[in-house]
Amino acid sequence: MGGPSKSRGRSSPKKSPQHPLGIGFDPDTTDLHPFLTRQLESTPIESFLVRWYQAVVGRISSPGVSIKLQSAFFEQFGPPGMIALRDISIDAKRRGLYVILDAKRGDISSTMKAYGQAAFDYYQADALTVLPWMGTDSLEALMPWLKDGKRVYIVWLSSNASGRQLQMHASTTRSTPIARVVYDQFTALAKKEKVLDQIGWVLGATDLPSKILAALPRRPHHFLLPGIGAQGATFGSKTNEILKRHPSSIFPVSRGILKVTPDDHVDSWETYSAAVETKWLKLLKACKESI
Secondary structure, X not given: OOOOOOOOHHHOOOOOOOOOEEEEEOOOOOOOOHHHHHHHHHOOHHHHHHXXXXXXXXXXXXXXXXXXXXXHHHHOOOHHHHHHHHHHHHHHHHOOXXXXXXXXXXXXXXXXXXXXXXXXHHOOOOEEEEOOOOOOHHHHXXXXXXXXXXXXXXXXXXXXXXXXXXXXXEOOOOOOEHHHHHHHHHHHHHHHOOOHHHEEEEEOOOOOOHHHHHHOOOOOOEEEOOOEOOOOEOOOHHHHHHHHHOOOOEEEEOHHHHOOOHHHOOOOHHHHHHHHHHHHHHHHHHHHHHO
C-alpha cells in the first residue's frame, strides 16, 4: 500500500513501497541543532544542502518512496540554493524516488507554462503542487506535461487553520464550500482532457472532513496529506479509512524526521542520519499499526 500509482510517461516510480509515508525534505535553517548550525556556517550553502539531504535519505529511502522538496527553503539562498534543489531532485530520481516539487505555483497562460518548464524540465520533478485560485487556467498550461505522465497536487484543503477556514467558507448564494467548487471545476477539466489520473489533491491530515470525503466520487483519488508529526496529526481510524479508499495517498513527513534535539546526541553526519532513521522507523511503525 502507498506511493503514487503508475502513470503514463517517464514519471512512474520504479517500485511501489509497502507504506504511504513520504520523505519531506524542507531544509529550514532556523532553530537548527548545533551540529547542523556548525555545518551551515562552515560549508558553502549548495554543498551543505546536498549533504543534509544525503544524510536524510541515506538510511530511509527506497525505490518508489516519495520525496517532497519544499522549494522555498532552497530559493531563499538564491542561485546556490536553486542549483542544490536541481542536484537533489536529479539524485532522488536516480535513487528511484518519486519527486514532488512543493512550490505551490498558480498563475495563467505563459506564466504557468514557465512554472511547468522549471518544475518538470529543469528540476525534473514528477509532480508539482499547484494553487487553484487563478482558476482552471492554471491547469490548462500544464496539459502537455500531464499528458506525458506528470502530476499536479492541487492545494485543496490545507493543514493550516486559516487556510481551512477560507476553503470551507460557503458563499452567500450557495451552501457549497469553496473547496468543493474547486474540486468540481478542476475535475471537470481533467476529465475533458483525459488526465484525471494525473490530478492529485493536497488534504491536510490535521483535519479530515468526513462529510466532504464521503461525498466524493467512489473512485480512488491521489491525496497528498501533510500534517503528520510536528503539526499534530496522527495515524488512526480516519487515516486508515483514507488509505482503504485511496491507496495511492501519501503522508509526507518533514519536521518529524529532520528536526533533532540535544537528546538525539548528534555530533556527526552519521549520528544525524541515525537519528533521522530512528524517527522515521517510529512513524512507520505507527503507520503500519493503524492499517
